[in-house]
Amino acid sequence: MIEYENLKRLNSPFQKEIEEAVLRVTRSGWFILGKELENFEEEFAAFNGNKYCVGVASGLDALVLSLKYYDFPEGKEVIVPSNTYIATVLSIMQNGLKPVLVEPSIDTYNIDPRKIREKITKNTCAVMVVHLYGRPCDMDPIVEICNANNLILIEDCAQAHGAKYNQKNVGTFGQVNAFSFYPTKNLGAFGDAGAVVTDDPDIANKIRKLRNYGSSIKYYNEFVGMNSRLDEMQAAVLSVKLKYLSQINSHKKAIFEIYDKGLSNRFKKPLPDSESIEQVHHIYPIRHSERDKLKEYLLKNEIKTEIHYPIPPHKQLALAKTLSNDGEFSSGLYPIAEEIHATELSLPISYFHTKADIKRVVDVLNVYQ
Structure with a gap:
């Protein structure tokens, strides 16, 4: 039988290193917001060509937090491809925003830039593109459209770790961008995991707080946040697999x-x-x-x-x-x-x-x- 996926076989070449990393975490006695997370955030930001990476609990949370940073008025519209996985759309709705679907190219499966303009209204606040199946979207015209209409650009990079458009990694075109490290991804954790990447220090700082109940100092909460932290165990596993x-x-x-x-x-x-x-x-x-x-x-x-x-x-x-x-x-x-x-x-x-x-x-x- 040729299986579609087998996570045990997929991870077996890294098993010894992963076991050593997990043992290191268990012996440390520190399991949330520690050195393993800090190390992975630095490593992944460097790999992807971003200044900042903020580890969160899932790819969906990474999208939710990317939009949550902006605190757009309820009912504002976000343009999104019509053939994406439901998580992309859910992130918009969970922020009280309206998803506006735009058809993809039948050849690339990615959002068709030519069709974005006709869906822009006075209520449009952002465009959320999805690099589906590991293929980058046609980013130059999308960036041009967003700049011309003063729209925030968010990239859903859940399936595209290391994919490049004009020699630049995906996740470096938008103001704030999301990755998933679900176990079957090219860079997969041993459970749910995700990250937000950005070059803006204000975005990174606020999302660090939003993922941690809206707090940077224990028991002092600046924002209405959520519990969405990439834990030390998953960060340690991801650091091992990032090398490969x-x-x-x-x-x-x-x-x-x-x-x-x-x-x-x-x-x-x-x-x-x-x-x-x-x-x-x-x-x-x-x-x-x-x-x-x-x-x-x-x-x-x-x-x-x-x-x-x-x-x-x-x-x-x-x-x-x-x-x-x-x-x-x-x-x-x-x-x-x-x-x-x-x-x-x-x-x-x-x-x-x-x-x-x-x-x-x-x-x-x-x-x-």
Whole structure:
């Protein structure tokens, strides 16, 4: 069986170092807001090309806190892609703001900059882009649009650790940007974890307080904050794995190239890198009109796959009243997102997969009838 993911196998090359790091934490007797967190924050900021990194409890919290910093008036609008994971939209709603969905490019799966302008109103306060599947968005026109309209730019980098646009890492274009370190990410913790990155010291200082009940001095609270702290154990694990992130990304790139060269064009394959785009291939998405049958066929051939994602945000029960015109599950509101969600299938592309694994996936797919 070729598994889609196996966290035990993924982490086994780092196991000894991770165990040493965990033992160091347990022996220290200090588990929250300590040296391990400070070290990881410095290391990740340096890796990504940011001045500051603030570790938080999850990728969702990183997005929530990024918006919370600005304290936008309730009801203001945030532009967001129509085909993102629900967490991106939830972060907007949890700040009392209105998500305004913009369709992606069918080829890149990322928000289409040409469609952003038409959704800007007097109530728009920010644009939240998502570097989906590990591919950077087309950032130059997005930055230009935000600057021209005095809008805050926030990057959701949950799937794009180390991805580059014009040789700059994602997470360095917006004023405040969010990462997830969920265990399956290219840089994954041993539980939920996230971070906010920025070059603005005021943003970093306030978010440090917001993640800690709105406090920098125990029992003295300046803001209405939340409990969202990246703990010492997760920080120690992430520091170990950060040393290998470039190696992990390179391995995934090699897998991408096997798929790209060997897989039949009967399957809609993701675009390769370009002069301005350097992907990190968190997910290898193909599209096919018989996606569900294809998934079942692969499983019968002992190949596991995933779907990212089966239901677009505007059709989620939790969001229907907010995102649909009539509060119902209307089709056709966001046809490109609906097309992607109905046809996308994610193929195995983990750090533990061998070239032989991927060649078998290619061979099995290419004889699919």
